[in-house]
Amino acid sequence: EAGVAQSPRYKIIEKRQSVAFWCNPISGHATLYWYQQILGQGPKLLIQFQNNGVVDDSQLPKDRFSAERLKGVDSTLKIQPAKLEDSAVYLCASSQRGDEQFFGPGTRLTVL
């Protein structure tokens, strides 16, 4: 069984630029999560999808962050424009019926 795929693995951008991250969950997993993990901290949920509908985006900074999950499979998370404090690892995870989550390797974003 293939795991959760994420790309790119690393990204360095200047502040005020835009960036997009891609996630392909495990086949058949209806629930997809995007987390932000700042160094030394626990994952913070940004947005949760159930199929292609949003379940929770209460902690997503909607003035600059957006996410979509077309056709209930792949998902893209975008930041526009980026700020210095957005430097973090962005983790994508998927689960089946809310059971244990399977995480991708993450994308490490550095904003200069």
Added chain:
Amino acid sequence: AQSVAQPEDQVNVAEGNPLTVKCTYSVSGNPYLFWYVQYPNRGLQFLLKYITGDNLVKGSYGFEAEFNKSQTSFHLKKPSALVSDSALYFCAVRDRGGTYKYIFGTGTRLKVLA
């Protein structure tokens, strides 16, 4: 509102000794509880979960966790620590509603000393 707490930022233990990483939770109703491990520069990996049934749950790599409803705790344990167990450990709680919403703890760094 549900929450989870990991009171120790770091736990040091000698190789071969038993280890405990603490977790307490707050959730209405009966929770689903999870432990995840994060090795350096890698994503989180599932270790074990409590859904229902026996209070002692066994998971990967020889880890186990004990669900204690009266103390609202779910401590992670291992009888004999290995240096390779050194990593960041996260406790997570999920309610039993249909939203499948997780809350992660702040993490505990485990250092196993040779």
